[in-house]
Amino acid sequence: MKKLALLAAMTLMGMSASCWAAVNATVLLNNFDSNNPILYIAPGGTGPGVAGPLNANINVQLLGGPAAGQLQPVVIAGSTTSVIPLSAVDGFFDGGVGVVPGVTAGATATFQLLAFVGTDPSKATGTFATWTQATGKWDDTPPAVPPSGPSLQLPAGVTVGGAAVPEPSTIALGLLGLGALLIRRRK
Secondary structure: OHHHHHHHHHHHHHHHHHHHHHEEEEEEEEOOOOOOOOEEEOOOOOOOEEOOHHHOOEEEEEEEEOOHHHOEEOEEOOOOOOEEEOOOOOOOOEEEEEEEOOOOOOOEEEEEEEEEEOOOHHHOOOOOEEEEEEOEEEEOOOOOOOOOOOOOOOOOOOEEEOOOOOOOOHHHHHHHHHHHHHHHHHO
16 A cells, blocks of 8 residues: 555655746747847957948857856757857848757746857857847646747847957057157158
């Protein structure tokens, strides 16, 4: 009798654990809804410009988790992919719906967006947007419903690429001219 009770208890725990694991925190993996394109700064460039065809190898990766110190890659629902290509024309990306690791469905999560040239997120350069927002939920137990989630509340001003070279100020140009004049007068 004890074995039967123990077996029933283990079965119930296994069923509740699998049901709990089947409901996932989700978010839409795009920046269309926030209307904040990611800007590309060409290496040695003088300022940001929207990503163009020459910079077609720009990708983004969204990290998410319950707190800033616990961020992990947000994967596209139903896959293992977490790197999303940036449109080479307008600076937008769309990866469908992402599953947020370690976050209870419908809870608030912390996110960080990495934008980088190439396919290796560890080589990311530029501004990394960090924010918190509510998540959606996706129950993938049969009968599975299509995943959905809230829009990313991506902040404006995310850039990727080389550092911008600032324009020289009027004072710096004036001092340079004065120095050249003094050198010329000395000769």
